[in-house]
Amino acid sequence: MQAFLNALTNLLDHHAVLTDTVDTASYLQESRNLYKSTALAVVLPASTAEVAATVKLCIEHNIGIVPQGGNTGRVGGASVDESSARHLNGQVVLNLQRLNKVLAVDPLNFTMNVQAGCVLANIQQAAADSDRLFPLRLGAEGSCQIGGNLASNAGGTNALRYGSARDLVLGLEVVTADGEIWNGMNRLRKNNAGYPLRELFLGSEGTLGIITAAVLKLFPAPSGSATAMVGLDSPSYALAVLAEIRSRCGDNLTACEIICRRGIEFACQHIERCREPFETPQEWYVLLELDGPQSSEALQQQLTEALAYCGDQNLLNEAVLAGSETQRAALWALREGVVEAQRFEGASIKHDISLPLTSIANFIALALPAVEERMPGVRPCPFGHLGDGNLHFNLSQPVDMNSDEFLDHWQEFNQLIHNLVARFDGSFAAEHGIGRLKRDELMLRSSPVSLAMMRNLKQALDPRGLLNPGKVLPPTPPQSQH
Template identity: 50%
Template sequence: MSSHTPRPTLPDPARLAPLLERICARIGGKHVIRDAETLAPHLVERRGLFQGATPAMLEPGSVEEVAFIVAACAETGIALVPQGGNTGLVGGQVPFGALLLCLNRLDQVRAINPLDLTLTAEAGCTLHQVQQAAASQGCLFPLSIASEGSCRIGGNLSTNAGGTAVLRYGNMRELTLGLEVVLPDGRIWNGLSRLRKDNTGYDLKDLFIGAEGTLGIITAASLRLFPAPRSRMTAFVGLTSPHAALALFRRLRDVAGDALTGFEFLPRFGLETVLRHIPGTRDPLAGAHEFYVLAELTTTRRTDNLTALAEEVFTEALEADEMQDAVIAASEAQAEALWKLRESLSEAQGSEGGSIKHDVSVPVSRVADFISQASACCVAHMPGLRVCAFGHMGDGNIHFNLSQPVGMDKAAFLARWEDFNRIVHDLVADMEGSISAEHGIGYLKREELVRYKSPVALSLMATLKDALDPADLMNPGKMLAR
C-alpha cells in the first residue's frame, strides 16, 4: 500500500468553463466555489495523508440540483467527488482533480414518524442533528461515533459507518430502510421506503451503502429509529489481558442479552495518552491496569435494575480472576466522563507522533488472540513501538493503531506503513477477518483490497461499477484500482 497523494488530473478547460457556466446559472454563482482559501479545508484529509485539488466546489441545495449537476457532468465527461463533513479516514472524500460536490446544503430532516419508528433525513444532515431530531420525538437513532457533530449522514451511509453501538443496533446498513440516490446519468432513484418488509426484487439500497460514492450520490435516507432507553449503566473496568476482556464480554452478554449496547476495549497506553493530552480527564480507577473495558447496558423497561445486574456479573468475574477493578457511573455526568476517555483516544493519539492505523475486524471469538498476536509481532518488528489497540471488541472491530517509538523521526516511521500492513493484515486474513471494518477503502486501501479480496468478488464489484458508471465519473480512483 502507498499513502502518497496521486498527481491531480484537472479537467480540460475548454470543457470545464461552459459546464461551470451552466451550473452557475442553475444553482447560483455563490454556490460554485473557486476561491483557494475557501477550498483549502475541503482538500485535505483530516490526518494529512492526502492533499487534494479541484477546479471548483459545487454546493447544490436540492436533489434536483444534484441531478442537474450529475447529468451535466455526464454529458461533458467530467468527474465528481461527493463530500459531506470531510471526516473520512481513507481519502475517499478527497478530489484529485475532479469537481467537488459538497452536499452540506441538503440538511433537512424531511419527516419523523414515531409510530413507524422512522426518520427521513437528507444527506447533508449531521449525525448529531439526526440524533437530536429523533430524541425530540422520544426516539433513539443509535449510530454513535466520535465525529458525530461534524460527520454527515451521506458520508455515514457511503462508508457503512459503525461506531460504539453496533453490538446492539448494527451498522448503517442495518439502520437504513430506504435511499434516494442520484444515478451517474442524472436520474433520481426514489427508494425512500419506510417498510420493514419489501420483497419486490433486488434490494437496491445495499448497492449504494458502503460504495463510497462510486456508484451514485446518496441524497436522502429513511432511517430506523428505536424507543429511547429509560436507563443506562456505564462501567469502566480494569483487566489484565484481552482474553480477560473477552471472558467478561461473554459473561455480560449471556446475562444482559440485547441490553449490552456497548463494549469498548482500550490499553493502558491509550488511557495514558488521553490523560496526558485531553483537558478535564482523569483516571477512573485507583490503580493502573494493563487493559480496560468501557461497558454500557441500556433498557427501555422500567423494572430493569441494570446496576444490580452489572454488579452481579462483576462479582463473578472478580472471583474468576477475569477482572481487577471497576467503577459504575453514579450519574449521567459521570457516564459522559467515562465515554470521553474512549471517544478522545483518536484525537489524543495524534499528540504522540506518527501513527500507523488499521481498522480491522475478526470473529469475536478471535479478537483477543488477534490483539495479543498482532501486538507481539509488531513490537518484535520494531522494538520501542507503542501499540494502541482499541475499539469495538463486542463486534470484533479493533482499531489497531501503532504509535512511533519515542524519539523516532515521524516521516521515517510512517514510511514503514506497508511493513506493518503485511504483519497486521496477513494475520487478519488468517483469522478470516476484514482489512476494513468501518472506515471504508477510499484511496488508502485500494491495493490492500486487491491483495485480500477474492478475484471473484473483485470481478463482481467491477461489473457493478461498469454497469452503473461506465465512464468512471463517480469518485474515480477510489475503492477499485482500475
C-alpha cells in the same frame, strides 16, 4: 473549463459554486492530512434536482464528481484523486451540506425521512425529540453527515446492539451516474419486490451513486442507562467478561469498548478531561454500557450483579460504575480521548481491522510481539469496539524517531498486521472502508471472483467512470456509450 464553470454557475446559485482557494480549503483537506486535493470547484447543490442537474452537466463536459459529506472519513474517500482521472477533463467535489432537512418523523412507524446532508447529531436529536432513538453513534457525530455514514457504512460504538449504518436504513433516494433520480424511499420492513437496489449504495463510498435522502429506522428511546469501566489483565479476560455480561443482560448491552494501558496513559497525559479511573493502573480497560426500557437504577443493579459475578470468577481486577451523568461522561471521555491523544505522540500507523471474537485474544498475543520485533521502540496502542470485533490496532512511532522515517514503514506494518488478520479470517477494512488508502490492499486481498463482480457493478452503474474516480476500485478505461 471556463465554459463548464459558467454553465454550473448558471445552473446553481453562484454561492453554490466555490472556486476560490480560501473558500474551498476545508473541503479539499481530508481528515488525516494524508492526501492533497485540488478540484475545478466545490459544488453545494440545495436540492436533489440540483444534484441531478449537476451530474447531467458533468456528463456533458466529462467531469468527475467526488461526493462529500462531513469530510470526516478516514480513508481519503472524499478527497480528489487526480492520478485516477486521466480519462476526465477534471473533477468537482459535490458536498451535500445544503440538503440538511429532517423531512418527516413517523414515531408510529418508527421511521424518519432525512436529506443526506443532515449532520448525524441533529438526526439523533430529532429522534429524541419524538421520544425515539436513532442509535448510530460515533466520535465525529457533530460534523459527519448521514449520507456519508450510509455511503461508508459507518460502525461506531453501538454496532454491537444495533448493527452498522447499513442495518439502520429502510430506503434511499439516489442520483445515479446518469443524472437520474431513483426514488427508493421505502418505509416498509418487508419488501421483497425485486433486487435490493438500496444495498448497492450502502458502503459503496460514493462510487455507484449519490445518496440524497434516506428513510432511517428508529428504536424505542431508552428510559435508563448504566455505564461501567473495568480493569483487567488481558484481552481474554475482556472477552470472558463481555460474554458473561451479554448472557446476563442480553440486548441491554449496547456498547463494549476495549482500551490498552498505553491508550489510557496517552489520554490522561494529553487530554484535559481524562483521569485514570483506578488507583492501580491496569493492563486493559473495558467500557460497558447498558440501556433499555428499565430505569437507570434497575440497569445499574443488573450491571453491578453481573460485574460482581465476574469479580467472583476472578475475570476482572477493578470495576467502577458511573453514578451520575458527569461520571458517565468522564468514562466516555477516556475512550474518546485515546483517539485525540495519539496525535500528540507523533506519527501513527493505523489499522481498522475486524476479527471473530474468538480470535481477538490470540491475534493480539501474536501481533504485539510481532510489531515490537519488527521495530524496537514502536508503541502499539490497540483499542476499539470489542463487542463487534472491531479493533483499531494503531502504532505510535518510537519516541526518538523522525515521523517521516516512521511513516515510511506504513506498508510494511500494514502487510504484517493484515497478513495476521487474514490468518484469523478477519477483515483489513472494518468500519472505515476502502477509499484511496486501502484500494491496493483490496486488489491484493480479494478473490478474482469478488473483484470481477465489483468491476461489473461499477461498469453497469457508472460506465463513464465519473463517480468518485479512484476510490474502492482502480479506474478502468470507460467503455464507449451507445
